Amino acid sequence: MSQVSGRRRAVTILDVARAAGVSRAAVSKVIRDASGVSPAMRARVNAAVQELDYRPSVAARALRGASYTIGLEVPQVGNRFLTQIVEGALEALGDTRYQLMIAPADGREGYGAIEALADRQVDGIVVVSPRVEARWLERLAASVPVVMLGRHDRSERYDTVVGDDTAGAGQVLEHLVGLGHRHIVHLTEDSAVTAIGTGSPHTLRLRAYEDGMAAAGLGALARVVRTGQTEKSAQATMRELLAERPRPTAVFAGHDQLAIGALAAVVEADAGREVSLVGYDNTDLAAHPALSLTSVDQGGPEMGRRAIGMLLERIGGRTEPRHHVIRPSLAVRRSSGPPAHD
Amino acid sequence: MSQVSGRRRAVTILDVARAAGVSRAAVSKVIRDASGVSPAMRARVNAAVQELDYRPSVAARALRGASYTIGLEVPQVGNRFLTQIVEGALEALGDTRYQLMIAPADGREGYGAIEALADRQVDGIVVVSPRVEARWLERLAASVPVVMLGRHDRSERYDTVVGDDTAGAGQVLEHLVGLGHRHIVHLTEDSAVTAIGTGSPHTLRLRAYEDGMAAAGLGALARVVRTGQTEKSAQATMRELLAERPRPTAVFAGHDQLAIGALAAVVEADAGREVSLVGYDNTDLAAHPALSLTSVDQGGPEMGRRAIGMLLERIGGRTEPRHHVIRPSLAVRRSSGPPAHD
DNA sequence: CTGAAAGCGCTAACAC
DNA sequence: GTGTTAGCGCTTTCAG
Numbered sequence: 001m002s003q004v005s006g007r008r009r010a011v012t013i014l015d016v017a018r019a020a021g022v023s024r025a026a027v028s029k030v031i032r033d034a035s036g037v038s039p040a041m042r043a044r045v046n047a048a049v050q051e052l053d054y055r056p057s058v059a060a061r062a063l064r065g066a067s068y069t070i071g072l073e074v075p076q077v078g079n080r081f082l083t084q085i086v087e088g089a090l091e092a093l094g095d096t097r098y099q100l101m102i103a104p105a106d107g108r109e110g111y112g113a114i115e116a117l118a119d120r121q122v123d124g125i126v127v128v129s130p131r132v133e134a135r136w137l138e139r140l141a142a143s144v145p146v147v148m149l150g151r152h153d154r155s156e157r158y159d160t161v162v163g164d165d166t167a168g169a170g171q172v173l174e175h176l177v178g179l180g181h182r183h184i185v186h187l188t189e190d191s192a193v194t195a196i197g198t199g200s201p202h203t204l205r206l207r208a209y210e211d212g213m214a215a216a217g218l219g220a221l222a223r224v225v226r227t228g229q230t231e232k233s234a235q236a237t238m239r240e241l242l243a244e245r246p247r248p249t250a251v252f253a254g255h256d257q258l259a260i261g262a263l264a265a266v267v268e269a270d271a272g273r274e275v276s277l278v279g280y281d282n283t284d285l286a287a288h289p290a291l292s293l294t295s296v297d298q299g300g301p302e303m304g305r306r307a308i309g310m311l312l313e314r315i316g317g318r319t320e321p322r323h324h325v326i327r328p329s330l331a332v333r334r335s336s337g338p339p340a341h342d
Numbered sequence: 343m344s345q346v347s348g349r350r351r352a353v354t355i356l357d358v359a360r361a362a363g364v365s366r367a368a369v370s371k372v373i374r375d376a377s378g379v380s381p382a383m384r385a386r387v388n389a390a391v392q393e394l395d396y397r398p399s400v401a402a403r404a405l406r407g408a409s410y411t412i413g414l415e416v417p418q419v420g421n422r423f424l425t426q427i428v429e430g431a432l433e434a435l436g437d438t439r440y441q442l443m444i445a446p447a448d449g450r451e452g453y454g455a456i457e458a459l460a461d462r463q464v465d466g467i468v469v470v471s472p473r474v475e476a477r478w479l480e481r482l483a484a485s486v487p488v489v490m491l492g493r494h495d496r497s498e499r500y501d502t503v504v505g506d507d508t509a510g511a512g513q514v515l516e517h518l519v520g521l522g523h524r525h526i527v528h529l530t531e532d533s534a535v536t537a538i539g540t541g542s543p544h545t546l547r548l549r550a551y552e553d554g555m556a557a558a559g560l561g562a563l564a565r566v567v568r569t570g571q572t573e574k575s576a577q578a579t580m581r582e583l584l585a586e587r588p589r590p591t592a593v594f595a596g597h598d599q600l601a602i603g604a605l606a607a608v609v610e611a612d613a614g615r616e617v618s619l620v621g622y623d624n625t626d627l628a629a630h631p632a633l634s635l636t637s638v639d640q641g642g643p644e645m646g647r648r649a650i651g652m653l654l655e656r657i658g659g660r661t662e663p664r665h666h667v668i669r670p671s672l673a674v675r676r677s678s679g680p681p682a683h684d
Numbered sequence: 685c686t687g688a689a690a691g692c693g694c695t696a697a698c699a700c
Numbered sequence: 701g702t703g704t705t706a707g708c709g710c711t712t713t714c715a716g
Contacts, residue, residue, distance in 0.1 A: 010485055012709055023687045028711060036685060058461045059404035060709035063692045067401065069462065077432075077444075078425045078626075086419045090448050099458040102419075102444040106432050116441040119400045120411065120462075142350045231626075260630070267631040284420075284573075288602070289609040290632045354693055365703045370695060378701060402693035405708040 011054045020048035031056060062121040070098050070311060071117030075129040076229075077104045079257065080283040081300055082128060085149065088304025089126065096312070098123065105129060111136065118144055124311035126304075130200045145314035147307045153199040159310045160323045163298030165204035168328035172252050172278050172296060173212025175330055179338045181250040181276060182218055184209075185241065187234065187262060188254035190226045202254050205280065209252060223248070227258065234261030242269045249339040250276040256283040259293055263335065276336040292334035299326050353396045362390035373398060404463040412440050412653060413459030417471040418571075419446045421599065422625040423642055424470060427491065430646025431468065438654070440465065447471060453478065460486055466653035468646075472542045487656035489649045495541040501652045502665045505640030507546035510670035514594050514620050514638060515554025517672055521680045523592040523618060524560055526551075527583065529576065529604060530596035532568045544596050547622065551594060565590070569600065576603025584611045591681040592618040598625040601635055605677065618678040634676035641668045 013031075017024045022041060029037050030045040037045075048054070058067055072089060074082045086102065093100055101122065105113035111132065117125050124145040127137065134153055140146055141157035148160045176184050186209040188202055206224060213222040227237035234253065241248060242265055253259035259279030266272055279286060282297035306324050313322075355373075359366045364383060371379050372387040379387075390396070400409050414431060416424045428444065435442055443464065447455035453474065459467050466487040469479065476495055482488055483499035490502045518526050528551040530544055548566060555564040569579035576595065583590060584607055595601035601621030608614055621628060624639035648666050655664075 010709095013711095014709080024710080025687060025689095025712080026685095029686095032711085034711095038685060041686080055457065055461055057405070057463065057709050059401045059409065059463045060692090061711080062401035063399070063405065063694090063709080064711045065692090067462075069458075077428045078422070080420070083420045086446065087448065090419075090446060099455075100446060101458075101462075102446065104428065104432060104442060104444065106429065113441075115397065116411075116443075119397055120409075120443075121399065121401045143352055231630075264631050285627070288573075289606050352693095355695095356693080366693090367695080367703060367705095368701090371702095374695085376695095380701060383702080399693050402708090403695080405693080405710090406695045407708090 010057070011052045013054070013056070015052055016045065016048045016054045019052060020044045066123050067121045068097050068099060069120070069122045070100050070124050070126070070308065071114075071120070071122035072100060072102050072126045073105055073113045073117060073128055074102055075105050075131075077102075077106055080285060081256065081281040084281075084283070084300030085128065085304035085307075088301030088306075089308045090304075091301065092305040092308035092312075098312075114140065123315055126307045126311065130202075134199075145311055147310045147314075149303055149307055150201050151199050152201070152204065154321070154323050156321050159307075159314065159321055161303050161306045161310070161326070162324075163201065163303070163326045163328050165201045165298075165328075166208045168280065168296040168298060168330075169205040169208030169252070170212055171328070171330040172280075173209060173216070175294070175332065175336065176250045176252065176276065176278065177212070177216045177218070179250075179276065179336065181339050182221055183223075183246070183248040184213065184218070184221070184250045184252060185248040186222075186224045186252050186254070187227060187237065187241075187258055188224060189229050189258070205254055227261075229257070231257055231261035231264065234258040235264045238262035238265035239269070242266065242271055242275070247271070247275060249274070250278070250336070252278045254280060256281040256286055256293065256295055259295065259335075260285060260291065263291060263293065272335075273337075274340045276339070278336050282331050286331070286333065294333045294336040295331055296328045297331050298328040302326060352399070353394045355396070355398065357394055358387065358390045358396045361394060362386045408465050409463045410439050410441060411462070411464045412442050412466050412468070412650065413456075413462070413464035414442060414444045414468045415447055415455045415459060415470055416444055417447045417473075419444075419448055422627060423598065423623040426623075426625070426642030427470065427646040427649075430643030430648075431650045432646075433643065434647040434650035434654075440654075456482065466657050468649045468653065476541075487653055489652045489656075491645055491649055492543050493541050494543070494546065496663070496665050498663050501649075501656065501663055503645050503648045503652070503668070504666070505543065505645070505668045505670050507543045507640075507670075508550045510622065510638040510640060510672075511547040511550030511594070512554055513670065513672040514622070515551060515558065517636070517674065517678065518592045518594065518618060518620065519554070519558045519560070521592075521618065521678065523681050524563055525565075525588070525590040526555065526560070526563070526592045526594060527590040528564075528566045528594050528596070529569060529579065529583075529600055530566060531571050531600070547596055569603075571599070573599055573603035573606065576600040577606045580604035580607035581611070584608070584613055584617070589613070589617060591616070592620070592678070594620045596622060598623040598628055598635065598637055601637065601677075602627060602633065605633060605635065614677075615679075616682045618681070620678050624673050628673070628675065636675045636678040637673055638670045639673050640670040644668060 013024050013027050017027045103113040103117050128149045138157045146158040227233045256279040279293050279295040282295040286293040286295040355366050359369045445455040445459050470491045480499045488500040569575045598621040621637040624637040628635035628637040
């Protein structure tokens with residue numbers, strides 16, 4: 001009806017049809033460039049579209065078919081690693097007709113953001129939060145193509161893209177042990193994150209840490225310290241570690257955000273030369289010379305690109321699941337070095 | 343009809359109505375908790391909703407009325423300042439029934455992301471990119487509530503939230519001049535950004551820089567250096583500045599990302615004590631002890647919160663425009679100090 | 685090659 | 701208080 005609070009009604013396909021003196025169906029064909037339209041009609045319709053500045057309603061389209069929207073659920077907008085994934089995804093979407101929509105799940109627990117995406121009839125969903133039940137995800141995947149990032153358990157219903165967390169953490173351990181460290185602490189998020197079945201990346205990193213310590217004959221020295229998921233809490237936890245005597249000589253953080261928080265405590269205590277620090281994700285910040293954080297690169301942008309690629313394949317009709325594993329590599333920087341005292 | 347490539351058809355309101363033995367309208371009323379439903383019916387319907395795991399289609403709803411979606415257009419997903427805005431926005435959306443959807447405009451120029459949002463029938467749009475023509479925005483605002491962030495020119499059609507860039511940059515100049523600096527360079531993005539009418543934040547910061555220099559009797563020493571929008575390019579530009587003799591003693595960067603890039607060059611050259619650096623935005627990184635960057639805080643989260651507040655008011659019916667200005671404050675840290683040699 | 689008509693899932697009038 | 705009905709804007713058979 002009339003405009004709500006002075007809002008203008010949008011131009012519809014009917015307006016265009018009338019202006020061009022053709023049927024709605026004809027307009028529809030032209031804008032989708034479907035076959036079966038004469039050049040003359042195409043020209044008339046296009047002119048009318050231009051003239052009226054017509055834009056098809058995605059909602060109406062979605063009701064019939066596709067919304068040309070890819071949804072990406074992210075647990076935390078501020079997370080640099082996720083940001084890299086998004087950049088890769090955008091790149092892969094490039095000039096397809098699909099638009100990326102990011103639904104932030106910040107704070108609110110549960111599946112709200114993912115459901116919001118599904119409710120909006122997106123054509124495919126990339127899920128990043130690892131705290132999602134596999135069952136639930138399978139149900140979701142029954143109605144819309146899904147690719148899950150960073151989850152190791154495989155499903156018949158959805159695709160996955162993961163880094164090889166075991167290998168990555170293994171490289172860290174080799175590096176630190178190789179430098180001569182023995183008192184190596186693993187700093188990771190509280191157990192909620194490492195307890196999600198065996199599939200969570202952080203669980204695997206934790207296992208690999210324990211295995212690596214054991215393999216180096218340091219099993220008895222292995223020590224896992226939990227902290228919150230923010231930089232601030234990692235900083236606070238690291239302060240406590242630095243107050244201990246003897247101090248651990250190296251800390252392997254579960255991800256860069258924790259590592260960067262820990263680094264803050266190290267800088268405060270001016271203990272840079274005494275304790276080595278290694279992160280995971282090789283966030284762009286890690287390379288900053290003021291931080292120079294040794295970190296495992298697991299190719300965030302590549303993950304994003306791959307995820308989109310798989311989704312587009314699914315949308316295109318593929319039904320067999322695919323699972324892609326990315327090989328990580330360690331970027332060694334100044335935050336790690338030989339222990340000060342042997 | 344039947345499922346596309348094995349995809350399950352979603353439960354519709356009709357399924358629920360049948361299961362509950364009532365009409366579709368009744369179901370609709372219950373799920374929107376509109377008035378005029380008996381407790382008994384409400385119970386039956388709710389049971390059926392649970393049973394079938396029914397979720398209303400947002401697309402279908404949008405066709406009639408609201409999509410309960412707020413769109414936020416961001417020019418760059420990796421930008422920490424934008425991230426803060428998003429966090430504020432999420433907070434303000436809290437437990438309203440509105441869902442935030444972020445449309446990243448990364449890279450692609452033009453209004454693609456904003457249009458994508460509008461096409462998807464969002465109930466309101468927050469626009470962050472300052473490179474948008476006022477005209478175009480006014481047209482958009484005629485069909486959907488819009489609030490524009492960081493733009494100084496006022497419109498009758500849309501709301502705005504801005505920091506007082508002139509005051510913020512003024513504080514920086516006072517700070518640096520007060521410390522005794524005379525060779526103060528302003529590092530800002532290439533002219534495309536500072537040339538968008540008089541409304542762009544960066545134009546105002548630039549003006550305030552020039553005015554501040556002049557007011558301090560340093561007009562002749564004023565020097566504006568342009569760089570790209572990435573950390574890397576700021577770093578490269580800063581390297582060149584550091585290679586000059588005499589070096590500038592202070593650099594005021596147009597925003598933290600540039601400042602952080604510049605800081606990388608400073609750290610590389612080990613010139614930390616010789617050149618002061620000030621940023622703008624007071625990004626969370628600025629507070630990190632390894633960077634400790636002096637920066638202007640313009641309340642990103644507050645901007646996000648305010649923007650959402652205004653949008654909800656518009657959606658609620660307000661039609662007169664509102665424009666909100668946030669007072670910035672300077673966070674002084676170790677990156678700025680008195681010049682080494684006078 | 686073109687147009688008429690049915691219907692996607694939902695809401696809002698309006699009858700009953 | 702409850703159900704019927706007419707669309708919202710678009711795509712898609714299916715006749716012509």
